[in-house]
Amino acid sequence: MAEERKESLNFIEQIIEEDIKSGRNNGKILTRFPPEPNGYLHIGHAKAICINFETALKYGGSTNLRFDDTNPTTEDTEYVESIQEDIRWLGFVWKGEPLYASDYFGQLYDFAVKLIKKGLAYVDDSTPEEIANMKGTPSEPGKDSPYKSRSVDENLELFERMKNGEFEDGSRVLRANVNMASPNMLMRDPIIYRIKKEHHHRTGDVWCIYPMYDFAHGQSDSIEGITHSLCSLEFIHHRPLYDWFIEKLEIFPSRQKEFARMNVEYMITSKRKLLKLVNDGLVNGWDDPRMPTISGMRRRGYPAQAIRVFCDKAGVAKRENTIEINLLEACVREELNKTAIRAMVVLDPVKVIITNYPEDKTEDLTADNNPEDPNAGNRVLTFGRELYIEREDFMENAPPKYFRMTTGADVRLKNAYILHCTGVDKDAEDNIQTIYATYYADSKSGEDVSGIKPKGTLHWVSATDALSCEIRMYDRLFTVPDPTFDENIDFLEFYNNESLKILNHAKMESSLKNSMPGTQYQFLRQGYFCTDADSTPGHIVFNRTVGLKESFSKEVRK
């Protein structure tokens, strides 16, 4: 008998379930993701994408992708492509072809004419300054424009002439006739059409007037039959206007519901600030692995599934929130632990010579590709007399709980033998040059009869077989969780100069020689890494996605 588990719903799902129960729209659910094609998608968009697509999916509905391209000045086809790529990469499928608000310019124009005929819109000849001055302030009502009382016929004629290009940019606008005394600034006769004699990325030079957001978004929702228009909280003041247009135009009643957008520690989503990072060369482009862009996270090695799980776990509500970066990293590790191929790479190598191992001998050893996944198979490692281990895995005068290599002690080499450290060579500056050890021939992995149980296990590579590679160690972009917490301090003050450290002397096991860009690995005891697109056949580059959880370093800090 299945235990009945009460599943908790977020407030949007509750609304939808009530709608379904009451038979609204015959239970049909259609959402939309409406990006403006004027920039790259970031973590905040990922959240909006997840909410819109997953909510629809959950209730057997679907989601439209609609480009909100009503401002020809800022928009470009370049972004139309990257946005689609990012959504697909996240694993979502929109309904049919991508849609464009610009496809509705004709209908939108007709809607405006309808409004004029109902006496609900008028052409205003005021200058932008005059309009701003008449707008009032949040605590003072606005004043009616002297043009508000124009006749329907005159408005009709002027609006048509605006469309025909008879007037200069900025000389006239079409405004909705709502209420200049409304406490809601957006209801104070909002501008709904402006003159812009500019080339549009899709409609070319057909139009020289373009609708504003408020006169395009809701109507586009309505035209498409969107049932639930899910957007972030800052649009809440637009809702009365959204509803007003639908009511006056007598069109399909889409409804807007607002959720709080998601903030994440150490990430910023301001387009202006991200652009600043790019322009100042503090990151290497929009897809730099430190960037909170979807393309950046992809290059960093964050799996799409991890980002989706993260957005789910962050939840949906209406209060301001900042999600800890810990949660994102936990989701990334959880996913990668299941899927990433294991490999051994020594980031900061120091040589070990096994003095009782024959000089000309090598052995093939087998290693699991992923202990979490029996189907991942295994691979061959070459073992020999000379190896590299991690410099930090050796300590001459080790503290009691140090389980790694130290003189006189035993330590296991992963998938290989147990070593007994016998001594070291140092240079004039006291730096360790070479570590000497003996091995226990009967301690081979899988057939160990030595009876020795070392506390620690180290990763290693064969000195003769290993290949050099480049490792890019990425860390958080900022030194504080919220670099914008004080508007008087430039956020670049908190740029983390150590957000990227390049290691040029790392040694990788030879199985990684032909690694393809995008492949994700767990480098044993180091973290998760992925092959970067900058890799060439003779020079493999790895990005550190995220480190492993590390309890030893915490121990040391005590």
Added chain:
RNA sequence: UGACCCAUGGUGUAAUGGUAACACUCCGGUUUUUGGUACCGUCAUUCUAGGUUCGAGUCCUAGUGGGUCAACCA
């Protein structure tokens, strides 16, 4: 001197008038040929004051605190 939205552990999110829970973090432990994983455990929560009610995190009022709104941007 306006309107609107919000307030639950460190961080998020549930609890839909009836025992405040889940995840992540932190801390501790067991297992481990990754100081990883897995598993177990500990600490810790309803902004304040009134009111309604047998009973309030939930409903009402006021206060406090936070956020948002005055682009021919979206």
